[in-house]
Amino acid sequence: MKLSKDKINLIKKHYDLNGYIVVRGLFDKETILSAEKYLWTYIEDNIKNFDKKEVNFTKNGDINSIHNFSKWPWVKKLRDNKNLKKIVNKLIGNQAKNFGAELFAKPAKSGMPAPMHQDNYYWCIDNACALTVWISFGASNKKNGGIYYLKKTHKFGILEHKRSYAPGSSQTLKYQENLKSFKKIYPNLQAGDCVIHHCLSVHGSEKNNSNIPRVGCTLRYIGKNSKIDSIMKMKYEKDLKKHYKKIMR
Template identity: 30%
Template structure:
């Protein structure tokens, strides 16, 4: 991660999202892929339905949830000292791991993600929460990159409604400006880091290339659960 740390912090504060090149090197990524393969074949088949979401074909995995609770490798990965050092500066408090999960976007079948703010799911006040979105595969303009509305984390928490999309049960219920998005194209090992109130979305993956992202979610220790947001999220999940 050779980039200027202060520039990353300044950009994150201004735009609500940053691209970090080479967060993990090729050797580390090879170990991560091995761990993901092992998790998919040895752990995922025995998980409860709440911890795996499938695409509409019922076969392709869309999301793996709460991975840090099922496999020490992923809990340890989120404790990487270099990563935590950057998270500490961005989240404005002592970082607490909330989740490790995947957004798989399998080739041909990977579904899109409706526009939303993550705090519709995380339900934290103050919204000092961020997601580290690590590219396991190359993320191109064609295979469903995540797009962000720059500066939208400063708009506050906007209205959401049930989306009907399994794995993304809440969608934005307010207009937003997508005329000049930040498009998160990445090489394997690169990462996006975004604020929990940054509006973001992605298109389906209709290509022959998979687009797996491994996500690590951190909150500041002082970011507490908001009962009102939690109730809205529960209603959205029930509707989906």
């Protein structure tokens, strides 16, 4: 179904206001089912080709996340969704460029948390003109470690972070007590729904203690004129080295 101009304008209005927006049924369930069916065989066939640092396992040895997942052929198919293209270009405000893809597989019972953070602390985009489309492959909610947001925090600029030593999420907000007055909002998602968040929106996710896996894949975008800020990146990479030194011992 083609999204109307009015609907896209409304999506932008809510995204600008809150720093994230849920888009229900952006992908039909059959598409997501086909993608997920192929996902696990693709991982099995390619596990040796991934950079070790990019793959995180739970204590049970199941895959929790893969941080450079752009080569999965379904990434291109998902990106080609016409409604998605229109929304992303509208939200970014100029022609959007691809900026990678990730898998957050968060298995039942053992799926690991993503500590509270802002994506741009990792990405280091100079004008913070960047976003993530988090696509749900099944149920994602508070019970199974669904992603949460602190509303309107994208308006604060970049906040201080510190090393978290959490596998797959090396950084977390340094002064979380300052954000205690913000309620965590857990979007309740089904297969094919997605949530789009600004790269400065504070967000995270908790452990998956439930019996239901919480699988999602992200598509990331930056503005046509956005660049990586080399000073921000140098600082981040210095921290990242220390993170790996500790967790890969």
